[in-house]
Amino acid sequence: MRSPGLLRWLSLPLVSLFASCGPAAPEVPVDAPVAVQEAALTELISNGGFNTGTTAPWWNNASTQSSVESNQWRVDVAANTANAWDAIVGQSGLTLVSGRAYTLAFTARATATITARVTVQQDVAPYATTLTQTFTLDGTSRRFTFPFTSSLSTGVGQVTFQLGGRANAVTVRLDDVSLTTESGSTGSGPVAMTSGFYVDPNSNPAVWVRANGGDGRASRINASIASKPMARWFGNWSGDITQAVSSFVGAADAADKLPVLVAYNIPGRDCGSHSGGGAGSADAYRSWISAFAAGLGNRPAVVIIEPDAVAQLDCLPNDSERQTRLGLLRYASEQFRDRAPNTWAYLDGGNARWIGADTMAQRLESAGARNVRGFSLNVSNFYAVGESATYGNAVNAALSSRYGYSRQFVVDTSRNGNGSNGEWCNPGGRKLGTSSQTGGGAELLLWVKVPGDSDGNCGIAPGTPAGQFSPDIANRLIDGT
Numbered sequence: 001m002r003s004p005g006l007l008r009w010l011s012l013p014l015v016s017l018f019a020s021c022g023p024a025a026p027e028v029p030v031d032a033p034v035a036v037q038e039a040a041l042t043e044l045i046s047n048g049g050f051n052t053g054t055t056a057p058w059w060n061n062a063s064t065q066s067s068v069e070s071n072q073w074r075v076d077v078a079a080n081t082a083n084a085w086d087a088i089v090g091q092s093g094l095t096l097v098s099g100r101a102y103t104l105a106f107t108a109r110a111t112a113t114i115t116a117r118v119t120v121q122q123d124v125a126p127y128a129t130t131l132t133q134t135f136t137l138d139g140t141s142r143r144f145t146f147p148f149t150s151s152l153s154t155g156v157g158q159v160t161f162q163l164g165g166r167a168n169a170v171t172v173r174l175d176d177v178s179l180t181t182e183s184g185s186t187g188s189g190p191v192a193m194t195s196g197f198y199v200d201p202n203s204n205p206a207v208w209v210r211a212n213g214g215d216g217r218a219s220r221i222n223a224s225i226a227s228k229p230m231a232r233w234f235g236n237w238s239g240d241i242t243q244a245v246s247s248f249v250g251a252a253d254a255a256d257k258l259p260v261l262v263a264y265n266i267p268g269r270d271c272g273s274h275s276g277g278g279a280g281s282a283d284a285y286r287s288w289i290s291a292f293a294a295g296l297g298n299r300p301a302v303v304i305i306e307p308d309a310v311a312q313l314d315c316l317p318n319d320s321e322r323q324t325r326l327g328l329l330r331y332a333s334e335q336f337r338d339r340a341p342n343t344w345a346y347l348d349g350g351n352a353r354w355i356g357a358d359t360m361a362q363r364l365e366s367a368g369a370r371n372v373r374g375f376s377l378n379v380s381n382f383y384a385v386g387e388s389a390t391y392g393n394a395v396n397a398a399l400s401s402r403y404g405y406s407r408q409f410v411v412d413t414s415r416n417g418n419g420s421n422g423e424w425c426n427p428g429g430r431k432l433g434t435s436s437q438t439g440g441g442a443e444l445l446l447w448v449k450v451p452g453d454s455d456g457n458c459g460i461a462p463g464t465p466a467g468q469f470s471p472d473i474a475n476r477l478i479d480g481t
Helices: 189-193 204-211 218-226 241-254 282-296 311-315 319-339 357-367 385-403 471-479
Strands: 041-043 064-069 072-077 088-096 101-110 114-122 129-137 142-149 154-162 170-182 232-234 260-263 301-305 343-348 374-377 408-412 444-446
Touching: 064 088, 101 114, 101 129, 101 189, 114 142, 114 170, 129 142, 129 385, 142 408, 154 170, 189 343, 204 218, 218 471, 232 241, 241 260, 241 282, 260 282, 282 319, 301 319, 301 444, 311 319, 319 343, 319 357, 343 408, 357 385, 374 385, 385 408
Parallel strands: 232 260, 260 301, 301 343, 343 374, 374 408, 408 444
Antiparallel strands: 041 170, 064 072, 072 170, 088 154, 101 142, 101 170, 114 129, 114 154
C-alpha cells in the first residue's frame, strides 16, 4: 500500500530461517492435518532428456545448430544476431488450455554469460505468448522452473528458446526440458476448478448499497463496484478465523466461484500507521495463520499474504525483528502449501516504485516465495498494469538469476484506472481499473483493495478511518475525479 519516499531501501542479509514451531494453543483441532492431494502430471514435451541420441522433434533455425552431446542438447548459436528470436530452437504441436496451470522446467548452462528468453506461445501468427521469461546463463548448470497459467487454448502451441541478440557466438547446453500440467479433477488449479471470480455479497460496498437504497448514489455504486468480484480482508477483527474463512470459501464453493482472500494480521502491521494492528505476538500469529489455512481446506481459493509486510521491513527497528517477520511469512507460506492444496497463495511484493527489484527478490526468497504460487503487486496502490508488470518481470529476473526459479505475479487493479499521481492515501482523481480477470499482463488482475474503502484519515476523506466505506470515495472512483 505505502510508498513513502523517505523509507530507506534495506538489503537484508539472507540468513537461513529455521522452521517455526507450531502454534502452542491452536484455534482448530490439529490431530488430523489436511492431506495434500498428489495429482498426476501430464508431460507435454517429447524427448526432453535427449537420451535417444537425437534432437527430434526439437527444431532450429539457420542461426542455431542442434546436436546431442553426452545425453544433453547442444545448441551452437551463430555470432552477429540482432534479436533474441533470430537464433531460436523449439518444439511445436503442443496443446494448451486457457486457465490451466502448467510448469515449464529445464536445466541449462552456456560457454559465456548471456541473457536468453524462453516462451510458451502459438506457433502461428500472431505468435501470441502465454509465458515469456528471460533468464541468465553462465558456465554453471542450473535448474530453472517457471509456473504459469495459460491464457491460450490452442492445439498448435510451442516452446521456444530464443538465444540471439549478441555479437559473439556461444554454445548453450540444455537438458531435462519439461512442460507439465496436472491431470484429474484437481489438476488445473483453482481458476480452472471454478467458473469465474466470487462476488462477495457482504462486501462493504454491497452492505452500504442494501442499507441506503434511497441514496441517489446507490444504484451506480452497485452497478460499478458492489456487483464486481473483489477480495475479502481478514485480520484481528474477523473473530474465529477458521470459521470466518471457511464460511467465505464455502459460500464461493457452493456457487462454483473463486474467492479472493487477504491475510492481514502480521505483528506490527502497517508500521503502526493508519492500518496499524495485527497479532500481538509471533506465537499468536502462527496460531492465527495456521487456523486461516485450515479454514481453506481443499476448496479453491486465492490468498494474498500480508500486504506491505515484506516491503515495510525497513520500518522495523533491528535485524532481529526483521528476521522474525520473515520467519513468520515463511511459516505462513508453508501453512498454505501444506494445508490448502487448491489455494494459489501470493506473498505481497509491494509496488513498482517502492523497493528495488533485486532487493525485493531477495526478501521474497527469505519470506518463502518458493513455497507458494507467486507474489502480488500494487495492493491498495494506483500504478498502471504495464508499470507493475515491468517491475514484476524484473523481480522474476532477479529470482531466476540468484536462485534459479521465478514465480507468477498478480496485480491489484481496483483503483489504477488513471494511474498514480504519486500519492497513496485517498488521492483524488483516481479511477476504477480492470475488473478481476485471468491474464491481461499478469497471471491475474484482481480487485484486492475494496473500492470505496478509505486508506485512512487523509486525502479526499480526512474524516474516514482506514477500512471504512465511503460512498463519496466510491463515486469519485467511478467518475475518475
